[in-house]
Amino acid sequence: MTIPFVGSSADATSATDETKFSYVAGNTRNLASLKKVTVTGGKMFAEAFKGWSKIESITLPSGLTNIPHSAFYGCSSLKNISIPSGVTSIGYYAFRGCSFLKSVNIPSGVKAISERLFDGCSSLESVNIPSGVNEIMESTFEGCSSLENIQIPDNSSITEIGNSAFCGCSSLKTIKLPSGVKAIFNYAFKDCESLKSITVPSSIGVSAFEGCSSLYIVSITDKEYEYKGYPYPKYFELQTYENGSWSYYQGADHGIIGTKAFKDCSRLTSLTIPKTVDEICPYAFDGTSLTSVIVNRDLYLVNDNYYTMVIDVYAYYMWGGSGTDSFEAEQRRKNANALAKDYVDKRFASSDLTK
Numbered sequence: 001m002t003i004p005f006v007g008s009s010a011d012a013t014s015a016t017d018e019t020k021f022s023y024v025a026g027n028t029r030n031l032a033s034l035k036k037v038t039v040t041g042g043k044m045f046a047e048a049f050k051g052w053s054k055i056e057s058i059t060l061p062s063g064l065t066n067i068p069h070s071a072f073y074g075c076s077s078l079k080n081i082s083i084p085s086g087v088t089s090i091g092y093y094a095f096r097g098c099s100f101l102k103s104v105n106i107p108s109g110v111k112a113i114s115e116r117l118f119d120g121c122s123s124l125e126s127v128n129i130p131s132g133v134n135e136i137m138e139s140t141f142e143g144c145s146s147l148e149n150i151q152i153p154d155n156s157s158i159t160e161i162g163n164s165a166f167c168g169c170s171s172l173k174t175i176k177l178p179s180g181v182k183a184i185f186n187y188a189f190k191d192c193e194s195l196k197s198i199t200v201p202s203s204i205g206v207s208a209f210e211g212c213s214s215l216y217i218v219s220i221t222d223k224e225y226e227y228k229g230y231p232y233p234k235y236f237e238l239q240t241y242e243n244g245s246w247s248y249y250q251g252a253d254h255g256i257i258g259t260k261a262f263k264d265c266s267r268l269t270s271l272t273i274p275k276t277v278d279e280i281c282p283y284a285f286d287g288t289s290l291t292s293v294i295v296n297r298d299l300y301l302v303n304d305n306y307y308t309m310v311i312d313v314y315a316y317y318m319w320g321g322s323g324t325d326s327f328e329a330e331q332r333r334k335n336a337n338a339l340a341k342d343y344v345d346k347r348f349a350s351s352d353l354t355k
Contacts (some may be wrong), residue, residue, distance in 0.1 A: 005042025015045035047195045113140045131156050138162040145170045154178050161188045184208045202255035203275040210260050215269040222276040
């Protein structure tokens with residue numbers, strides 16, 4: 001099927017039911033005979049082809065500059081789509097649930113990889129990220145279980161990897177993050193079972209690499225996250241143990257290894273923690289095989305098993321110190337640091353430990 005524009009009119013200015021493909025093709029979204037659609041002109045609006053699960057190929061007009069949110073959401077049979085070079089923005093959910101889509105070429109003018117853009121694209125094997133992209137948002141590639149490699153140009157201006165951005169990318173083997181990345185947010189690479197090595201900044205969120213069972217090389221740089229305009233970094237929702245129960249709080253703007261950050265990274269045997277990391281949260285290394293650790297500064301967070309559970313210093317007195325007695329923060333810090341060093345020295349007597 002070839003159409004001059006999507007919907008009822010080329011002059012539409014906002015999204016309505018009349019700007020959707022179903023307006024001209026009817027609501028039979030599972031129409032088995034409709035495999036290919038070519039659009040020769042006009043604009044696109046939200047949910048343009050949403051739910052058309054039998055379409056395998058869509059050709060977009062060369063003059064298109066914007067792909068709106070949810071444009072192809074649920075087009076589960078879509079295998080081929082060519083994004084025109086003039087496109088500068090792609091909305092959230094645009095390709096969510098396109099489970100047969102294998103590759104996508106993102107034009108150089110696109111600046112952001114939107115929220116859940118390829119969420120659930122389980123057949124996606126390759127995607128290019130142009131150097132102009134400055135943000136990979138929440139759950140962008142979540143569930144892309146066939147994605148093996150992804151290339152991000154080192155001159156990219158990306159500074160953050162959003163919540164769950166690559167969560168569940170179980171085939172992902174390699175990814176080189178740009179040098180400018182300063183924060184890996186919660187669940188960003190959770191359950192990336194094939195990931196073997198990565199270089200990361202010193203601000204790592206909750207369960208960021210939990211379940212990465214093949215990960216054995218981790219290099220933590222000294223880049224700290226600074227979130228200007230707010231007292232705390234966005235997304236850093238951390239856990240602490242107080243009065244017998246877990247609670248949540250916002251982490252401060254400094255180097256931090258979040259709760260369960262490397263949980264069940266069973267091949268991880270060694271790690272160097274740079275001086276920019278001054279806070280390590282509960283269960284950060286639970287389930288690892290760490291036998292060698294270099295710590296380059298005093299630590300805020302400890303427990304009697306340093307590598308399986310580490311406790312926020314501000315909750316230290318509640319966990320196992322002096323019950324309800326309230327120490328000054330500096331005194332608690334000193335006590336925690338002393339305990340951390342004592343247990344590291346005992347368990348890893350042959351490893352390097354410096355301040």
